[in-house]
Amino acid sequence: MIDTMTGTKIVGGFCGSLLVFLLINWASEGLYHRGSGHGYEEGHAVQGYVIDTGEEEGGKTEVAEEAGPDFAEVYASADPAKGEAVFRACKACHKLEPGANATGPTLYGVVGRAVDSVEGYAYSGALRKVADVWTPENLDKFLADPKGFAPGTKMNFKGIKKIEDRANLIAYLAQHGG
Template structure:
């Protein structure tokens, strides 16, 4: 069934197909070649001014203490909407997360009746505004292994407003 002539035809057809494929690839590269390779000394046809040459405006870094001093608890209440799915503000009323009534100044991991994951054991002893700021910025980075799935609040103003809101709620 399979003689030498048939085998030669099959191998020849594969070699021919490969040759056509390689020639097509070479022709496409030659036709659509964009920059790179042989002497990149050609000039652009036109230049678009993007303004990158201008000096960038300097961003003034404001310390967290200054942000906290000027924080707006009303705006913090709006930020609290991101937290209310898992946390409650009533003392002793735990949800998926521990209650946050009186959290500012409270011992870390001290919410009565809440079973903590243990990831906060290496954290600070007390939830100071600075510790809360660090935790709220990146909970998993602050306490690796925490079961809190929240990604954090990237804006320092939002964190300061939320901490001011939480601080005003306790006695």
């Protein structure tokens, strides 16, 4: 039979175990907290990383250069080798191989391709509202300010400020599958 001392030991064991589990829960909540400021806001995931373009946060950046050169003139003298260097920032989300989608769709054959046309990639639908084909001019406007050109786009990129960098990048992309 169970005497009083044995019963007290059993109840004490359960209480001690409960205390240990509560302490472990408290410690793990402190280490792995999912509240705001740690990648979550009100239980929802937020952007995991930001591609640094050298621009500061806040306010809109000016896209158009006042009294600057025309895109057609700059694109005519674009250097694809310099565009390859600009493409390094794009590699975080895009690939240049056919059918190789990543976070973003493949950029193989993007120049002259129909907008929202890559198989296997779920587009937001915002691009189709502003353009039909990725002409160099449309790509220039999009790369200058993606959210301004196509509000609602899934592309989370601030844009490329210099028109020369955009022209060089588009010339580089035109060499791949165009």
